[in-house]
Amino acid sequence: MAERQYTKTHEWITVDGKTATVGITDFAQAQLGDVVFLDLPKPGRKVTRGEAFGVVESVKAASDLFAPVSGTVASVNDKLSTNPELVNSDPYGDGWIMKVEISGEAPTDLMDEGAYKKAAEESAH
Amino acid sequence: MPNRTPLYDRHVALGGRMVDFGGWELPQQYTSIRDEHLAVRKVAGLFDISHMGRLDVIGPQAEAFLQHVLTGDVASVKPGHAQYNLMCQDDGGVIDDLVIYRRDADDFLVVVNAANREKDVAWLREHLPKGTTLTDRTLEVALVAFQGPRAPELLPPRSSDTEPIPYFGFAPGQVAGVGALISRTGYTGEDGFELFVDAEHIGEVWDAILEHGRPSGALPAGLGARDATRLEAALRLYGNDMDETVNPYEAGLGWTVKLDKGDFFGRDALVKVKQEGPRRRLVGLTMKPGDIPRHGTGVSKDGKKVGAVTSGTHSFFLGHPIALALVEGPSFPVGQTLAVDVRGREAPAEVVKLPFYRGSARHN
Numbered sequence: 001m002a003e004r005q006y007t008k009t010h011e012w013i014t015v016d017g018k019t020a021t022v023g024i025t026d027f028a029q030a031q032l033g034d035v036v037f038l039d040l041p042k043p044g045r046k047v048t049r050g051e052a053f054g055v056v057e058s059v060k061a062a063s064d065l066f067a068p069v070s071g072t073v074a075s076v077n078d079k080l081s082t083n084p085e086l087v088n089s090d091p092y093g094d095g096w097i098m099k100v101e102i103s104g105e106a107p108t109d110l111m112d113e114g115a116y117k118k119a120a121e122e123s124a125h
Numbered sequence: 126m127p128n129r130t131p132l133y134d135r136h137v138a139l140g141g142r143m144v145d146f147g148g149w150e151l152p153q154q155y156t157s158i159r160d161e162h163l164a165v166r167k168v169a170g171l172f173d174i175s176h177m178g179r180l181d182v183i184g185p186q187a188e189a190f191l192q193h194v195l196t197g198d199v200a201s202v203k204p205g206h207a208q209y210n211l212m213c214q215d216d217g218g219v220i221d222d223l224v225i226y227r228r229d230a231d232d233f234l235v236v237v238n239a240a241n242r243e244k245d246v247a248w249l250r251e252h253l254p255k256g257t258t259l260t261d262r263t264l265e266v267a268l269v270a271f272q273g274p275r276a277p278e279l280l281p282p283r284s285s286d287t288e289p290i291p292y293f294g295f296a297p298g299q300v301a302g303v304g305a306l307i308s309r310t311g312y313t314g315e316d317g318f319e320l321f322v323d324a325e326h327i328g329e330v331w332d333a334i335l336e337h338g339r340p341s342g343a344l345p346a347g348l349g350a351r352d353a354t355r356l357e358a359a360l361r362l363y364g365n366d367m368d369e370t371v372n373p374y375e376a377g378l379g380w381t382v383k384l385d386k387g388d389f390f391g392r393d394a395l396v397k398v399k400q401e402g403p404r405r406r407l408v409g410l411t412m413k414p415g416d417i418p419r420h421g422t423g424v425s426k427d428g429k430k431v432g433a434v435t436s437g438t439h440s441f442f443l444g445h446p447i448a449l450a451l452v453e454g455p456s457f458p459v460g461q462t463l464a465v466d467v468r469g470r471e472a473p474a475e476v477v478k479l480p481f482y483r484g485s486a487r488h489n
Contacts, residue, residue, distance in 0.1 A: 030142075033349065034158045036439040037415040039468070055468055057417045059158050059349055059438060062468060085159065 004092065005068075005107075006116035012092065013068040015106050020069050023096045024056065024087060027120040032058035035087040038065075040076040040098060047073060047100060049107065054097070056087070069107050071100040130175035131267045131324040132331055139345055147239035149176035151348055158349035159441045165313055165354050166442050166484065169273030170346030171334050174312075174319070175327070178242030179266050180235040180249070184257030187231050194252055194390055195225070196373060198383040202227045207293045207310055211373050211381050212245065213391030217398060218369040219376065221245050222361060224310060226295055234306075234321075236268075238363045252390075267327035269320050271334055272354070273343065274485035276317035281337035287318065292487040301333030312351065314358025314484035356436050356447060359409060359480035365420055366407060366435040366449050374403040375451065377479070405432065408457045409479040410448040412465065414439075416472035418448035423466045424474070426454070434465060440481065447481045448474065 002014040010028035014021050029035065037057040047053040052064040053073075076098045079086060086095040111119060127150045136143065141152030151173065154161060164170045182191060191199040197210040204227050212220040221241040226234040237245045242263065249259055271280070277287050285298030287307060295308035306321035322330050335345060352362070361367055367376040372395065374382070382395055412418060418437030423430050432452035439446045448465065457463070457476050464471035 033154065034441075036441075037417065039415065057415065057439070059353070062417065062419070085157075088157065 003112070005110035005112060007066065007068045007110060008119060009066040010120070011066060011068050013107075013110065015069075015102070018102050019074060020071070020100045020102050020106075021096050022068060022098050022100060023091055024065065025116070025120070026091050029088045029091045029095070032056065032063060033060045034058055035084045037084055038080050038087070038097065040080070041073050043073050043075050045073045047071060065097065067100070068110060069100055069102050070104060071102040074099040074101045128176070130173055131327050132173045132175065132269075135328065135331060136173065136345075141345075141347060144348065146348055147176055149239055151176060152345075154347040154349045155345050158347070158353065161344050161346040161350035162353045162441050164342060164344040165273050165315060165346055165350055167274070168342035168344075169271055169276040169279050169315075169317065169338055170313075170344055170350060171331065171338070172270040172272065172346050172351055173267075173331075174270050174351075175263075175267045175324075176239035177263075177268055178237040178239060178245065179262045179268065179321070180237065180246065181260040181262055182233045182235055182249075182257065183231060183260075184254075185231055186254040186257045187233050190252070190254055190257050191225060191233060191235075192386060192389060194249060195223075196382040196389065196391065196395070197225075198386045199225065199227075200386070204229050205294055205296060207295060207308060209293075209381060211378060212248070213373065213389075213395070214369060215390055215394065217372040217391040217394035219363070219367045219371055219373060220248060220369060222363050222367070222378075226306075226308065240364060265324055267322050267324045269322070269327065269331060269334075270311055270313075270317065271320065271338075271343075272311045272313040272315045272317035274315055275341065275343070276315070279334075279338045279341055279343055280318075281333040300330050303330050305330065309487075311486065312358075312360055313354035314360070314480060314482060314486055315354070316485040316487060352436075353438055353440065353442075354484075356438055356449070357440055357442060357480065357482040358484060358486075359449065361407075361449075362436055366451070371405075371451065372398050372403065374398050375405045375407065377407045402455070405451050405453045406457065407435065407449050407451050409477045409481060410434075410437075410450055410463065410465065410474040411443075411477050411481070412446040412448070412467075412472060412474045414445050416465070416467045416474075417446045418450075418465045418467065418474065424450045424452055425464045425466075425471065426452075426461075431463070443481060450474075
């Protein structure tokens with residue numbers, strides 16, 4: 001299993017060859033509260049690193065999802081349309097959000113778990 | 126520094142995600158808003174509502190005083206009964222919504238919103254007649270709400286028989302062997318109780334209710350579940366659905382205004398509103414799953430802005446989003462389609478009859 005990496009905007013990514021799996025972090029799901037809906041791109045759509053690719057609606061608020069990599073959406077997690085709470089209950093497993101076919105080089109400037117935990121703790125102050 | 130209720134340590138121990146609400150540190154949720162919400166609807170949920178302001182109004186002029194500052198007919202409230210009421214400015218704008226409990230002919234308990242407590246106390250003191258006292262008991266008396274269709278049967282052992290207490294009635298008694306004022310009132314649409322207990326003993330009552338209720342599915346419930354259940358029951362939230370710029374008729378609370386009871390603050394203005402018809406009204410909206418209406422977002426009809434969402438959420442219990450919106454216009458019949466701004470696009474919203482859900486509360 002590829003090592004999980006993290007963004008400042010609380011997404012995670014694992015890279016297997018040219019395919020990246022993307023979700024939101026446990027910290028993010030806890031901050032959002034119960035997720036009730038995800039507005040996600042269709043397979044085939046291009047996503048750009050650092051730009052919003054979808055929206056997650058929780059009981060509290062709507063929040064943008066940011067792409068950790070550039071590429072083409074290979075698939076989105078269909079289970080989330082009927083069970084959006086998987087993002088809360090299993091954010092790193094069944095609550096994954098999309099798979100992206102990476103274009104160009106895989107990103108190298110993401111955070112590892114230790115660095116992300118530190119950043120998340122600081123943002124939670 | 127926000128206030129803490131006597132149950133603060135228990136909320137933290139139960140994993141409560143603490144947030145500032147009206148100047149009080151309270152749990153948004155313990156585990157999941159969904160689970161807590163469904164527990165209230167199907168079994169029972171236990172809420173700490175000790176942040177609510179509790180005021181004693183006592184004296185020979187207490188009834189006349191409350192008649193003068195509130196919109197409802199206080200004289201019609203018999204001892205042992207409670208009444209939902211509004212306090213209005215001279216221009217008819219709502220200062221607060223509150224519940225009065227008549228303990229005796231000259232003895233009232235008034236429960237007000239936490240965020241309005243100081244404002245309310247100042248307003249009441251300004252008009253308080255000689256010989257009538259107003260005492261803020263908020264910090265001495267704790268208040269919890271045990272709400273749900275099974276709440277009555279799930280009260281712990283050594284509790285009073287609550288069967289004789291009618292909806293919006295109350296009686297002194299015991300819960301788990303601790304003295305309590307047991308009131309059959311609430312903010313969820315469900316049957317159940319609000320329990321006034323001395324601050325120093327509330328922990329015992331809280332623990333006993335949870336210990337006895339948990340095997341049947343009762344849960345501690347936070348502000349998230351409280352907001353969702355009150356919205357399904359279309360119970361207004363002060364500061365969202367109404368404030369000093371909204372009058373009772375606009376808020377759909379004209380039934381609390383008794384224009385024929387004699388003079389009171391706001392009466393002249395409210396007579397006029399009633400004659401002319403309110404300029405705006407609060408309507409209920411339902412939307413498609415995923416289109417979640419948020420407080421403050423615009424509502425339009427045929428491309429023209431007519432108002433804004435005052436409260437909105439996804440209802441886990443009903444399975445779709447619901448909202449209250451304050452809209453301008455002569456009428457918004459049930460079945461009509463309006464549009465609500467959702468993430469920058471116009472999403473359809475159907476006007477529906479309120480409440481969205483009628484729970485197990487025993488309505489008269």
